[in-house]
Structure formats: structure tokens, C-alpha cells
Amino acid sequence: MSAPSQARPVRVARRDADAVGRRTAWNALFIAPYMLAFLVLLVVPLGLGMWLSFQDYDMLAGYGGPVGWENYERLLGDRIFLGSVRNTIWFVIISVPAFVGLGLFLALLLNDDSRKSSFFRSIFFGSSVLSVTIVTLVWRLVYMPDRGLLQNIAGMFGLTAPNFMTTEALALPGIAIVTVWWIIGLPMMLFLAALQQIPKEVYEAAALDNASRWRVLVSITLPAIRRTIVLVAVIEVILQFQLFGQANLITNGGPNNASRPIVMFIYEAGFRDWMLGYAAAASQILFVLMLGAAMLQMWIGRQKDGG
Template sequence: MLLEGQAMREGRGLAAKSPARLRRRGAAIGPDWRNGLFVLPFLLVYLALLVYPLFRGMWISLLQFDMFDQTASFAGFTNFRRLLADRIFLGTVGNTVLFVAMTVPAFVVIGLALALALNREGRAGAVLRAIFFGTSVLSVTIVTIIWKMMYLPDRGLISGILGVFGAAPVPFLTSQDLALPAIAVCTVWWIIGLPMMLFLAALQQIPGELYEAAALDNASRWRSFVSITLPSIRRTLLVVVIYEIVAQFQLFGQALLLTKGGPNNASRPIVLFIYEQGFRDWNLGYAAAASEILFLFMAVAAIAQYLASRRRAEG
């Protein structure tokens, strides 16, 4: 009896203490807002450098803002209406869209082809991967100097090769039809290493047993590529396409240093137009409106590509 009474008293004591213990345990297990202090520096930088400039740019696009005398007045959608009637701006939109259409498929096709060719072990494969990736770490100034020397119509490398076969020199950078394709070729040569490495990383994650099973079924290389390789790297393919669409819409340095937007605005992209309006003509509101249209183009293109790829994957 004494033991039973002591056990009952201890049980009541534990029951009395259990709510407090549970509250302490809940406080330890539940969310602790002090953990937010670890991400607070990142959030502050993100708000200061990305979110605030985004909405500030939207507001400036609605102003008649002259940086020269620092005067600003609300203009509504006047800047946007002027842009839609500006032939030079509409030409830059066409140039930028055409440039994206020329470069993004090249990045996907050439990058994947190089990754397939260099997806092998050994010193030779490592050296070739380093060579192809090495161009992507060069600055835009170095790249444009190299290609400007190659495009020279009298002493350039390409003209020298054409001269061996008796062909006349080609004025790549002074021709309205060839200036933008010449910039596209330069850009693909410069950045092809990044999509190549992304594809290469995705290819190395594919289990080798899948290809062994396909070989046992006498599947051809093309069949293995279509049935195994492409479905396995689908997500990487989508990442490369969306990244390159967003990146190539921001064409600036190559056009500025190779052609300065010429000849006759044939190679002038949207970003160069924004730069000239904002920092040459001091028309900040007009430049901000053009940048908002560029942001809309990039967002629509990336979302459309994502939705199309998602439908194909689900189908």
C-alpha cells in the first residue's frame, strides 16, 4: 500500500509538471524567429539592390525626368506612347529579338554537341573542356578586340582565309545585313562554355546501366539519345534555354564595342538604346520606360518557354 501511494503521488507530481515541460518542449521544437537573424543580411541586400530598384524604375518610367537639371514631373504613360511611336526603339526591339533567335538555339545545339563529344574520361577530354570553357571567363573587352581583328576587311583572319580561295573581303561590321550576325557569332564563341558545362554535368548524372540496357536491345545511338539522353537532361535543357533568353536580351557590350549600334541602327539592341537615352541624352524617364518594356519581354519569353516545356514534359 505504501508503494502504491508513493507511486500515485509521484504520478500526480509528474502530471502537474508535464504542461510546463510540454510548453518548454514546444518552445524548443516550434519556430524561433531569432533564426531569421541569419537571413536578415541577405534580405536587406536583396531589398536594397533588387526589389527597391525594380519598383523605383517603374515609378521613374512614369515621370518626365531630366537628369541634367534634376527636374521631374509626372507624365503617366507618355513615355510608353512615345516609345511605341519611336522607329529607332522599334528597330532595337527587332534587332534584340532577332539576336535572341540566332543565339539561343546555337547555345543549345552547339553546347549539347560539345558536351556529348567531351563526355569522356582522360586527360584529352579534360584539356578540351578547359579550352572551350576558358573563353567564357574572358571580359567583353578582350573578346571584342579579338573578333574585331578577325573581322577586319583588309588584314583580318577571316578575310585572309577567304583570300586564299580567291574570295573578296567581307565587311562584316559595316554591312547592315551582316553586322548583327557577326555579333551573334562572337557571342556564341564567347559564352558557349557555360551551357556546355551545364549539359556535361547533366550527362554525367545519367546512370550507365540505361545505355547498357539499350545496347542489349540493339538500340542505335540516335534511339538512345532520343529515348534516354534527352529525357534525362530535360530540366537542364530548360534551365539553359531560359537563362540564355534572359541573358541575350541584355546584349550591350558586344554591340557597343564592335559596331556602336551601326551601321544605320542595324545592330543597336534595346540596352544600348537605354544607355544612350539615360546617360547620353539624360532622359531618364524615357530610358526607364524602355527598360520596363525590356523587362516585360524577358519575363514573357522566359515564362512562355517554361510553360511550353512543361506541357511537352507532361504530354
């Protein structure tokens, strides 16, 4: 069998333009191990979760049969749950602009090959590799009312530092500060990657025109990375909707439920009170909220693209 005569039927049998070789069921073996994990550990629990959200299933009281929308109706009347939705949305509103704004600011300042920039990049990215428990340990100590770092510094000026952990209005902003400190590295790096894609010639032309740096920023740089700005905003919305560890460890949802996010509500309903149906229903609402927020943002991004 000569090689060239083999090549022809191979090409004809192919349907996917990027594929190489014959279309045969054997090839499915490549995806089989992953698909097994995907189906058993993602598709099945997703379906099970949806089913569960329509059941009266309390681990302590036992299975009470299907209840229709009752779990959802109860959630909509549950002040703790509604508070957690409000808290989560508020947290997203205050933290995402900080991630986008500060991430972009740092990226703009550190977008060169100098040693100085690489040094600062390491600092701002470094905290991202720490786990949430270490970060919260550190920050609980910073926020500690009598002997915390914040109070030590404020004390030098004869002031009293605000208490982020026990003041209702400050609990979520305090957690937002910790979160930005923890993972500002990712948005910064995404913006840096985008900035490096901008051709240098564009800036050289602007320099010839003696354009001010503000003008360069507004009329060249920002439009060039518009897609990345939308991408970072979408990623951060999705990430910050999942706020859990920081709130659980720093404030435990308090004071007076002021910092309890949805995921913590799910954790408490599902794994402390063992109300599985109820927790599953809350999970579905979180899922829908996240999808909705992400789609809304992409839609807004597209509108701006067109106009």
C-alpha cells in the first residue's frame, strides 16, 4: 500500500475541517475519560440539584416528597436569604469597579520591561498565590480593634481606626479591601497582556503629534483594550458572586447578617442545617443570577462595540 493513495480517502471521510484522519467511533476514546468525569461529577449533580430544589429533603427530618416551587417561595420570603442576595450584589458592585480600575491603573504603570516594573508586578501578584485562610488570618490581625496594624497606624496620629469587622456598614467594604488585596494580580495581568498587544507604531505616531498622555490614554489605549475591559469585568463579576471564604472567616456573615453572601447561605442551609432541598434551590438562584449578570455585561460590551 503506497502512502499517497491512502491520503485521498482520508480527506474525503473527514467532516470536521480541522480534524486529521478518519471519522471513526474509536476516536471517541480520546474524550471518554474526561466525559466520564464530566457526566458523573457535573451533569448528574447539576440535574440532581435541580430535582432536589423541588423536593422537601431535610437530612435530619428525612425525605418529604416533591413540593413544587415551595422551596423557592420560602426563599423569597426568607429575610436572611434576601439579605444575602442583597449583600452579594452590593459586594459585586463595590469590588468589581475596584478590580477593573486598580487592575488597569497598575497595568498601565507597569507595562514595560524595566526591573522596577517587574519588581512591582511581583509584589502585586504575589498575594494571589496565598490561600484564603492565610489571607484572612493576616487581615483579621490587621483589622483587630485594639492591637491591629490599622489601629497601630491610626494610633500614631492619635486616631481610632474604623472597625471593619464589627460595623455593619463597613463589613462588606472591609471584605472587599481584603479581596482586592488578595487577587488584584489576575486583572492586572490580563490588562498587561492586552496592553502588550497594542502595536508600538500607534504610540510613535501619537508622540509625533505631541498628543498629551491623557489623550493617548483615552483615544488610543482604552479603545484598543476595550474587549479586555469587558472580559475582566465579566470574570470578576463571576468570581465575586462566589464570595465565601473571606466572609466566612473574617466576619462569619456578621455583624447582624450584614456580610453574609449567597454562597455562605447555601453552605449553612446545606451543610449546617442539612436542608438539602432548600440549599439546592438557593444554588439554582445563584446560578441564574450569575448567568444573568455575565450575559448583561457581555451585552453591554457588545452595545458599546457597535456604537
